Amino acid sequence: MADLTSTFAGIKSPNPFWLASAPPTDKAYNVERAFNAGWGGVVWKTLGEDPPIVNVSSRYGGLDINGQRMAGFTNIELITDRPLEVNLREIAQVKRNWPDRALVVSLMVPCEEQSWKRILAQVENTGADGVELNFGCPHGMSERGMGSAVGQVPDYVEMVTRWCKEHTRMPVIVKLTPNVTNILGPARAARRGDADGVSLINTVSSIISVDLDRMAPTPTVDGKGTHGGYCGPAVKPIALHMVAEIARDPDCTGLPLSGIGGIATWRDAAEFMALGASTVQVCTAAMHYGFKIVEDMIDGLSNWMDEKGYASPRDFVGKAVPNVTDWQYLNMNYKIIARIDQRSCIQCGLCHIACEDTAHQAIAALRVDGKRRYEVIDAECVGCNLCYHVCPVPGCISMVEVDTGQPVVDWNHDPRNPRRLPVSERG
């Protein structure tokens, strides 16, 4: 059986599944329950300076898609609203109770060196394994010059990271905000500041829905709403991309990554890990279903690793990174076309209408002896995959490779590219 022991930023945990800094890690009671359920680590909900912040009532909003609850999720909560001393005492106690689990403390204080220095010393005394700098929170705190207000300015990221590295022996993890045009800016800044690792993504600035009766965004607080932090399954693709960009960036080579964003299953986790994340952090899925989901995450990942012959996460972490490339390097002569398995086709016609109305008119709607039959017109099919994705029957439509007899050629060298590179520069 695979050994799931994972190490991120020098911090060891029995498995790669951590809980992200958020309501599930707000106090000892929750964290104890999480560790009992099997979570490998937690990032304690962000501590700040006293007096504690005050939250509003009505804090979460959900995006339901076709009956799927919380496909996306948003919050307008701030950092911990409990006194610093209470949190520190509980952190110390929990770490003593669970020495084998990772316990990292998320921090957010004003952008002044003394503030960081002061709180770092206090956290160090708890025996915590590391700190995560919350440079990501996009609401409430950012308006006070903290959270994403820092994370969006690479110079600030570098500066605060450097302060922290100077004032603590603990590993320093920088949590990145996705609310930037290029994630490499803050990621490289964290690297320059000597961060031990980065975790991403924090939540995405969003208005999750508008209440059309109250004419106000949700969640609605006494008739008004504000932008919140978007998370849940819907943000996973954004997070995967950002993780991959850092993983393949030469300036960030070797920078440990912790993947966050819509992770709900072992499969999600494995995808982040394949793109270079050595651990992952989960929040929304736990808030949706409770801590028990980690059982399948551990079990499923382990079974999948056994099946693939991976003895340790080290064996596959980052394995997909070399295959992430820029569009210009894709093989222009690769061709696939759709195949419909007529035996499993249920004649819903979705492939036809999708292709007919919005793509390449490559699926014919026929009637054979009065019965509906949908057939791919090979000559028209460009292999876009749309039909494959709209088909409701798994395995009914497959995309099969067609041998074009053409050599591998990318766009830089494609004869159809008027600005193609000379043959001599062919790689």
Added chain:
Amino acid sequence: MKRNAAIAAGRLQPPDYVKNFDEAKPPLEPHQALVDAGRCLFCYDAPCIEACPTGIDIPSFIRKIGTGNLKGAAVDILSENIMGGMCARVCPTEVLCEQACVRNASEGKPVRIGLLQRHATDWLLSRGVQPFRRAVPSGRRVGVVGAGPAGLSCAHRLAMLGHDSVVFEARSKAAGLNEYGVAAYKTPHGFAQREVDFILAVGGIEVRAGRALGRDVTLQELRREFDAVFLGLGLAGTKTLGVPGEALSGVEDAVTYIERLRQTPDLATLAVGRRVVAIGGGNTAIDIAVQAKRLGAEDVTIVYRRGADAMSATGHEQEFAQTNGVRIKHWAQPVRLIAEAGQLIAAEFEYTRLDTTGRPVGTGELFSLEADQVFKAIGQVLVADPLRSGDRQVLEMQGGKIAVDAERHTSLPGVWAGGDCTAGADLTVQAVQDGKVAAHAIDRWLRAGAR
């Protein structure tokens, strides 16, 4: 020891009558409707639309339910089928739209189209929304015979096309079998009349109740008085068993009993046997058997002369009867009904099998079932006498029913027909479609100046 009366009223406690004759199939809760709507794949060239006799755009109305546009959903349904509310309750969806649903192939379970249709139409009717408007009056008037689904559908569509109509109804209430024939638990709480009110509210439709064709008005008079005529008669006659004892007290036509049941203000006044036998293989046999059971009959048996597959009651209906404690005995035909001291005590049957031509024939082996009440449910026939002129049949007939073409036009110029009095499936939804198709044909005919 007191002997139970063979046939008696008031077998149940009052709350049991309420429970037994309330909605057999409850409507969907809003969240259930959303979940079911989510299962619809929004098929292109959807097979369900083709399977619906009225051609309702089912994927569209279901999508509208999913987006919370219940009014739009209801209008989609009612535009094709003005009795979409009743059809949602009585259609054998398992052999129509839901049988065609592609989800059967992928998951063995269709989208519950009937219940979704009910969800949308109930929403509209319960809010008193009137989405239809009568067109500018054309000055043309159409005489309609029968205020059942065919006649009302025709009249409503004519109103929307601008033509007034007068509907002649033999009975005291409109709605036809919806009011007098459908099993009570399928359409409780006066729904049939609420639907009639909704249909008539469009305007331009006058219902003359208690006016029967052949008795109070003749076809010739209608043709003279109106610009066009639509015949939407019901089937007034019933088939007889043709066996000894048929006239005994305790032997009754199922449709007569059901009509009484539907009209009684107090179900406890209905006398029902302890041991009841229903003869026949259609929905009427199922309906009478289940309702007898629900009135307190102890043993109820349906006897049919062919196998389960040949029953015109769907498998779903047969199962419904069986889960209500009704036994279905196949392959037997009645031989005689037996009385003792003038009181029906048993029905004797002969086992049957198919002969080489596929007809059921008796095997000569007999058995009898104890019975103090026997219901005949072996079919209804069109009583064509009212259509005659003197002793001459003026309409071309086909298989005992009025012959019509694809536009529901009869052999008589200016006379259309639809519903049970014409050939085709004896379904509410088919009758509604007949009325609708005929109304459009009448409209074209009137506007072409043919009259």
